[in-house]
Amino acid sequence: MKTVTLIRGEHKGEEIMVVNFDFDKTIEDHLIGFPNLKRNSSSGKFYLKNTAKNLGLLFHHLRKIRCYVDYSELSQKQVETPVKRKRLFLPPIDSFHKKDLIRFRRWLEEKRLSPHTVNTYVEVTHFFVRYSILKKSKNYSRDLVESFNYDFIVCEGKSVSYQNQCINGIKKYFLFKGMDIGALDLIRPKKEKKLPVVLSKAEVRSLMDVTHNVKHRTLLSLVYSGGLRIGEAIQLKVDDIDSKRMLIHIRGGKGKKDRYTLLSQSFLETLRQYYRQYQPKVYLFEGQNSATYSTSSAQWVLRNAVLRAGIRKEVSLHTLRHSFATHLLENGTDIRYIQELLGHSSPKTTMIYTHVTENSIKNISNPFDDL
Known part of the structure; x- marks a missing residue:
């Protein structure tokens, strides 16, 4: 043969x-x-x-x-990778389940989950309920969840992160319905352990240099210089900037925790220029038709800057936060302080930056050099 x-x-x-x-x-x-x-x-x-x-x-x-x-x-x-099958079309939701999902949203809000988490859980549960209507299933069983997982997530090529969000949302919905989720034994798949994408200091500088709009440059500078999540940045209020102590007060961050992070002296000059020009009243970054600037607008600002700077890495707003932590570590900052600045509950989360620092890799002697 x-x-x-x-x-x-x-x-x-x-x-x-x-x-x-x-x-x-x-x-x-x-x-x-x-x-x-x-x-x-x-x-x-x-x-x-x-x-x-x-x-x-x-x-x-x-x-x-x-x-x-x-x-x-x-x-x-x-x-x-399986060959993508014919797209799954879910039937519209009926009036009974529509009212049920409204009550589910209120129940989640009463648990004081973040608006983003509430929207995500309601959205994925909405898909699951429509799938159960498609299958004409009156019982929410483990088999139905597994079938939904395969047809709607695996065959559609959705990510592991999205799959976990779906399972979390369905679990919350079952709790809302008073079902014993322990008996169903719904297991979330393990995430891939990927190292974060990090920009060099020169690449961060190039992003700022090509961003000429004062508001846009201030936003990107804030996210990097304070190591903020984008949700924290757009929820920041004018009074949260403490220029006397050179600190930024983050209120109700991830896990509903308050913390302080650094206020850069160089950034403070940019911030004052922005404040004089835009005069924000309550929130530091206000939208045209809303109280706060939108996440989608912030993402557009970054994408535009990345294109102008000619950076080919896969960059997101969170990349600026990763870069802040990595550059601190490379400057010799104790990892425990970095953990506090980032608002990590566990030092294990912060330890990932030890794998991407330039200093730690450069100090390793390559055996090829000894040949």
Whole structure:
């Protein structure tokens, strides 16, 4: 049996699979004309986009001429990704469940959960209830949750984080309904342990330099210089800035905890310029049609700055917070102080920054240098 090996490659920034085999006229003739298959003009190798669908089609195509297809060198993640099925359409919710979800929202608000968490839990529960209507199920069983998880989350290619949010929301809904969630044994999947993306100080400076709007530059500078979450930044009030003690008072942060963080002397000059120009009354950053600036507007500001600065990393507003913590650690700040500034409950959360600091990596001697 002839062997064809599929090797992972890249062409013009796109992941491809290269079809590798010892020259054989039968295989070559059989491959010519295969949909979307291209050929490198210099090497003569066949290749196509690396997707689960293409892999399946090519596999069956080569099996027609009794070829053994070795795809072990392809990305395991790509091989295991299921082919996306036909989109799942959920029926509209009925009046009974609509009223039930309104009561569920009020119940969550009474628990004093954050508005963002309440909206997320109600949204995912709304999808789950519509799914139960689709399945004509009157009982909220573990099987129904697992079926919803597979059809609505796994097959739709949604993230592990979103899957956890769905399970958390459904658990809260079951508690609201007075159901024994312990008996259902709903388990959340483990998150991938990814290191945070961190910008260098030069990259942070370039973001500020290309942001000419005073309000936008002040917002980005605040998030970085104080290590704030974006929700904390847009909820900040004018009175929370303590320029005498050079501190910023964060009220009701994550976990409903108050804390203080640093007020940079350099940032204070930018802040005063912003205040003179915009004259905010209550909240430091006020929206055009709302009391506070919106998160989506803040995200747009950052995206625009990243494009202008030519930064190719996957940057979010939280990246500025990660960068603040990492730069403090690189400057020799005790990790316990960083934990307090960030508002982390556990030092384990803060310890992740020890894995991305430039100093700790630079101090390691590379064995290649000793050859």
